[in-house]
């Protein structure tokens with residue numbers, strides 16, 4: 001595969017371009033967990049597949065049953081109907097042949113065959129109808145099963161405690177289940193039904209042959225052997241092929257994303273990375289193509305060998321049948337029916353075997369998905385917690401210690417032995433250097449995390465024991481990493497309380513200077529804030545921050561029902577005017593609503609106005625007091641204050 005220079009990059013070969021032929025020299029990718037499943041699927045023995053089958057079939061049946069029991073029963077009954085009609089058709093075939101080969105004049109032979117012919121036609125019609133209806137039930141089941149699995153996944157992913165998302169194993173597991181688990185649930189059910197169809201076909205052929213003449217059974221098994229080998233080897237090859245692609249596919253995807261994503265589009269051009277990306281893509285794609293061609297050849301050889309073996313064995317079986325016929329062990333009509341039955345069994349076996357390997361592969365992903373749901377269930381909040389207190393006068397943190405997953409082992413928690421008090425109507429500012437624990441403290445106060453040691457209480461009630469959702473309804477948050485919701489500007493502010501009056505919306509927008517942002521939008525409050533929608537708009541970073549601030553003010557402005565407002569780095573992207581308005585609004589908010597306000601910011605000039613300032617360092621409270629007290633004290637706050645204040649002083653001297 002070769003790539004011609006893209007428009008705008010060709011024809012200007014410079015010395016720098018020569019280096020572009022080096023591509024990106026990406027190192028090996030981290031092996032994802034699902035690669036292990038692909039390995040297992042490619043290398044599983046038939047014994048292992050067989051042993052797991054009852055478990056997988058029961059799991060597939062259970063989820064299919066939860067999705068639509070009627071379609072499950074329909075698919076099962078109709079597949080059995082297909083088998084019965086196949087058996088019926090085979091018996092009728094024997095009758096037809098018996099009539100045709102009878103030692104009577106031709107007209108009489110045809111007449112004798114007619115009843116069986118009618119039965120054969122009826123059996124084939126019934127078979128066709130059952131098969132089509134079973135296919136419909138199966139096709140209906142697959143998307144329903146997928147939907148059931150998706151709903152189960154999202155119910156769990158939205159309900160688990162926030163801390164679960166900090167656990168990388170849990171998060172990977174969630175991602176795997178999302179990307180493959182739910183779709184494989186549908187695939188598992190489809191292939192399980194395919195296996196059932198194949199098995200029913202084989203059983204029908206075996207049953208009929210057993211009835212026609214028991215001697216024919218060993219012949220049938222002999223005829224199926226090369227088919228077994230050919231299908232198994234071809235399925236295995238297909239897996240190996242897929243497996244060989246996996247790494248290259250992931251690399252290609254990574255490069256494709258870089259070359260097509262909006263996020264990287266500007267830097268690809270600024271840093272003239274076009275050629276390098278294309279060279280690397282070409283290299284990866286060429287390697288993939290080589291593997292593909294090589295394996296395609298090998299797969300064809302296996303298929304050829306299987307067909308040759310099948311032809312030899314089938315010829316031997318037919319020769320044996322002829323011998324039995326000549327020696328009078330079986331009648332001509334029975335031998336004819338046996339030939340048809342053997343062909344039916346061979347084709348049913350081929351499809352059952354390839355479906356069996358697919359059931360095994362889907363089952364690996366599906367079992368992983370089921371394990372995820374079990375893990376998530378262990379992380380769900382208490383199902384019947386105590387009711388949340390309605391408001392508070394004081395929030396107390398007593399000897400609170402909190403560590404993120406992985407931090408426990410390092411012995412340096414994000415927060416350690418923190419004791420603080422927050423009172424209604426007062427503004428408390430949290431300051432400290434990057435990574436000192438301010439956001440973590442805010443998340444504990446918001447009821448998003450629970451401490452491992454110590455307590456957070458509202459007027460003496462430990463909030464770890466109460467209904468978290470009811471508690472969080474009383475807290476307004478202006479988050480540092482706010483979400484750009486793909487909704488209208490209005491919905492981005494009112495969120496889950498759209499019933500507030502226009503005055504409340506106007507007040508919130510004014511407090512955050514979001515009104516001027518909305519004024520510039522083409523459809524005002526009704527503008528969709530996402531370019532992926534028709535007439536969608538894309539606010540700038542600072543404009544988004546104003547909307548996020550308005551969101552917090554709006555939530556906090558519902559009488560005395562939201563007594564806590566937390567603002568985490570609310571002004572980092574704001575211009576000077578918006579920042580000034582914001583801090584004035586924050587103090588006005590505390591005064592008007594009587595809420596306790598917690599402010600996190602690195603802008604110490606704005607912190608000055610807080611009633612109380614808490615200084616954090618490496619997860620511990622190191623200083624507390626008013627601005628005047630802390631500046632008088634020769635500590636961290638004073639040092640940070642001097643640094644910021646110094647930056648604004650006009651240098652004197654030459």
Ligand SMILES: Nc1ncnc2c1ncn2[C@@H]1O[C@H](COP(=O)(O)OP(=O)(O)OP(=O)(O)O)[C@@H](O)[C@H]1O
Nearest residue numbers: 166404405414432433434435436437438439440441
């Ligand atoms: N989700 C997380 N998983 C693991 N560690 C985390 C996570 N979030 C924060 N930490 C760690 O916890 C510590 C405290 O982080 P936190 O975000 O609370 O600091 P901060 O004071 O708000 O920092 P900044 O001023 O940079 O926003 C840091 O060491 C950080 O690396």
